[in-house]
Amino acid sequence: MNAKRWMMLGTLAIAIAVGHPLYKEGTLPDAAPRASADSESDDGDALLQALGLENDEQLREAIYDGFSLADIARAGGKDPAAVVELQVAEALALLEQRYASGSITEETYLAQREEIPEVVERSVYDT
Template sequence: MKMRIMLFIGSVAIAITITGSKWAEASVVPPAPALPAPESPGIALQSPQAVQDPYHAALGVTSDQDIYDALYDGQTLAGLATERGQDPERIVRLQVAELTAQLEDRLAGGSITPAIFAAQKAELADIVSRSVYGTAAG
């Protein structure tokens, strides 16, 4: 009896595997066609590479890999910015602004109370500053 059950379960598993892979092949969506060039010569399209990330600009780097390499070598974000002629406080301001916006979204969504919002917002500048400059909490 147990052998029949095992054979049945094995057969069902194989059938599901085979049909599952066939469904996956059938659901592949072809790539979207390329958009034609704009008709008007006065329209200039901006390439994605031309838009620089504000954090990259504030650090004076061109890629996440530059940041990763510097941090891996033990450098702080402030050290990286200073080395490249940038103001480290700009990074602090950018991060505080982004985190504040996230807190505001959480407050508006009801996931935090106004008291928690105020307490966390009060700590943001100090926490971010310590992170950027690589100083210990204390």
Template sequence: MNPKQIIIVGTIAIVITLSGGIWTDKANAKPKNTEAPTQRINIEVQDALLHLLGVSSNEEMQEALYNGKSLADITKDNNGDIRRVIALQLTEMTEQLDQRLTQGSITLDQYRAQRSELAEIVTRSVYGLPSG
């Protein structure tokens, strides 16, 4: 893979992580009032991300990413605030790290190491930059 493809795949991985609740919700086909709290939060995060990017659907975002745009490009094209996109993703990824620590799937040292790198990783991903 060339570096641009790696960046695109990394960005898509973050987007997929954030949109996981949507797929779960559709697959279960539950009525709205029986959604698990985590699914509701993931859907809210996905909706917030789409709003911040200035796109109307997950498909529109995926198409732009597939065509080589970064999340920052999409946001800029739609006069959005890139800082808010980064903040949203950073918050979501931090919550996931917190959850992994609480569940015992990572150690405190692993948590601290990953948490210390998170802001840079998310920022580089949003801008479509190769990892440092």
């Protein structure tokens, strides 16, 4: 499998892990807290909405076919920058949780916080 395919599958794995509706507080280590049961379904659909998709299967197929998240968002009539914003916010929230729980050092926290926007942007726009 080529590097491009690994990048796409990695992005998909992040998208599913962060936005999956079964990802509930306390079910995984360092799980980000959810505000309520109502917001949980909204969080699970946030990535799909940002991409202009209706279900996870459409996302999997598009990623498998070689489209970037930016390509998928544009095809769905959405702004890829909104996808970047969403994923950055979710990644930063998870990072904050890890730091607050003591599972990472302040040095690691600061370094990762600085890197997240660039890493997410590359993952959204790269195929």
